[in-house]
Amino acid sequence: MIALEVIDITSNPVNKYVYLSIILFAIGVMGVLMRRNAIIILMCVELMLNAANLLLVAFSAYTGNVEGQMVVFFVIVVAAAEVAVGLALLISIYRNISSTDINLLNRMKG
Numbered sequence: 001m002i003a004l005e006v007i008d009i010t011s012n013p014v015n016k017y018v019y020l021s022i023i024l025f026a027i028g029v030m031g032v033l034m035r036r037n038a039i040i041i042l043m044c045v046e047l048m049l050n051a052a053n054l055l056l057v058a059f060s061a062y063t064g065n066v067e068g069q070m071v072v073f074f075v076i077v078v079a080a081a082e083v084a085v086g087l088a089l090l091i092s093i094y095r096n097i098s099s100t101d102i103n104l105l106n107r108m109k110g
């Protein structure tokens with residue numbers, strides 16, 4: 001029988017989670033700044049939101065507070081809405097210019 005072990009964040013230092021969150025957030029920022037594909041940019045924004053969620057959960061568990069985990073729930077809901085609206089906009093843009101490259105969006109000015 002396999003026993004599942006609950007990870008106690010108070011025994012692990014929080015700095016591991018902070019470093020992982022910084023790395024994830026930096027990858028997301030670099031993706032937003034360097035890529036021109038709108039789908040990749042949306043994925044990088046989601047990566048940045050998940051990095052913030054990781055920090056919220058880590059500090060919430062470390063301090064024994066539940067408010068951080070409740071905020072994470074709302075961030076996930078907002079992220080889901082952002083994805084739905086973003087993908088709807090991307091489909092509309094792709095139907096008009098047949099590309100998801102954001103450099104080509106100046107065609108839609110007028």
